[in-house]
Amino acid sequence: MRNKICNARRLVVKVGSALVTNNGAGLDKAAMADWARQIAVLRNAGKQVVLVSSGAIAAGMQRLGWTKRPHEMHKLQAAAAVGQMGLVEAYEDAFSRHGLHTAQILLTHEDLADRKRYLNARSTLTTLLELGVVPIINENDTIVTDEIKFGDNDTLGALVANLIEAHALIILTDQKGLYTADPRQDPTATLISEGRAEDKSYEAMAGGAGSGISKGGMITKIRAAQRAARSGAHTCIASGHESDGLIRLANGEPLGSLLYATSSPLQARKQWLADHLQLAGDLVIDDGAVAALRSGRSLLPVGVIEVRGDFERGSAVACRTPGGEEIARGLVNYSSTECRRVARKPSVEIEKLLGYIDEPELIHRDNMVLR
Numbered sequence: 001m002r003n004k005i006c007n008a009r010r011l012v013v014k015v016g017s018a019l020v021t022n023n024g025a026g027l028d029k030a031a032m033a034d035w036a037r038q039i040a041v042l043r044n045a046g047k048q049v050v051l052v053s054s055g056a057i058a059a060g061m062q063r064l065g066w067t068k069r070p071h072e073m074h075k076l077q078a079a080a081a082v083g084q085m086g087l088v089e090a091y092e093d094a095f096s097r098h099g100l101h102t103a104q105i106l107l108t109h110e111d112l113a114d115r116k117r118y119l120n121a122r123s124t125l126t127t128l129l130e131l132g133v134v135p136i137i138n139e140n141d142t143i144v145t146d147e148i149k150f151g152d153n154d155t156l157g158a159l160v161a162n163l164i165e166a167h168a169l170i171i172l173t174d175q176k177g178l179y180t181a182d183p184r185q186d187p188t189a190t191l192i193s194e195g196r197a198e199d200k201s202y203e204a205m206a207g208g209a210g211s212g213i214s215k216g217g218m219i220t221k222i223r224a225a226q227r228a229a230r231s232g233a234h235t236c237i238a239s240g241h242e243s244d245g246l247i248r249l250a251n252g253e254p255l256g257s258l259l260y261a262t263s264s265p266l267q268a269r270k271q272w273l274a275d276h277l278q279l280a281g282d283l284v285i286d287d288g289a290v291a292a293l294r295s296g297r298s299l300l301p302v303g304v305i306e307v308r309g310d311f312e313r314g315s316a317v318a319c320r321t322p323g324g325e326e327i328a329r330g331l332v333n334y335s336s337t338e339c340r341r342v343a344r345k346p347s348v349e350i351e352k353l354l355g356y357i358d359e360p361e362l363i364h365r366d367n368m369v370l371r
Ligand SMILES: Nc1ncnc2c1ncn2[C@@H]1O[C@H](COP(=O)(O)OP(=O)(O)O)[C@@H](O)[C@H]1O
Pocket: 015, 016, 017, 018, 019, 172, 173, 174, 175, 177, 178, 179, 180, 181, 182, 183, 184, 205, 206, 207, 208, 209, 210, 211, 214, 215, 216, 217, 218, 219
């Protein structure tokens, strides 16, 4: 079962406030440096890793000399803005010692619910990963308050796993994993080694957060595992204090709790595309494009004869024959106006015709499902 994590080529690692900040006492730079070292080992083994890290508020409180967490939302937001600097500075320093570049990405849940921003975030992240950079993600606390209130970077980790079609989400926390009850309250609680992420019985085992600085607790981790499983990612909840924990997980050691998905990322994504999309328009395609799509290739502008409807980048559109038969549907990389300008043209002309290029294909095969 643990080969599910060692086979994962693309991983999201989430580290919670309790860990990054040593339970609120400023940043634990030694721990951060150690995760960076381990992530560098994973990168050298050919894995792509995105880091979702909390800790901005605690770091900001320390920089501002505050000893008590304020209740006012705007003060928490100000602390997060100050602390985010220290957080990324510390990671940048730690990763640069291993010759790795980092990138800061601040996201909100709304960004990922919006199709256009979703596609933009997705292409930026995948480009960074291909460049060998380690993206470091946190919530954009300046413009949203939900996450500060609910302390929910676990959900963000799952949304990022959905976004980049990660194979695994590793949630590092201050416990060894998911126990049958909160181990702080119940000393007889035992560690769950593995089970299906969708298993509803886990929700009843989760208590609240362990410390004043964290907010989510286990329930947000279990829900994150359920959400990650919907895009085919397995989740492992494990201790961030375990020596070489990430490396050992990647080697298949049975650390922590594995909450596994039952479908592959590609199957899950295609199922989602097939079930959930409301079509915003049609791309009428020629015989060559029909054959290309049926053999599993992406849709290029050269095969498009006509564009019907008004739609934005990221909308769902159908690919149809001139007779109206639906061949495929998927998320389109360009708006209807842009599609009309590039239809029938080779991809190399996109930049000249539009003045910029997002992607060489109108619909990428990963974002498409055949009918
Ligand atoms: N069933 C459970 N198994 C393990 N930990 C649990 C459970 N229920 C509640 N918890 C608590 O959840 C805490 C971890 O969540 P949290 O404090 O939000 O950490 P993080 O900042 O890493 O997200 C643990 O310290 C533990 O006290």
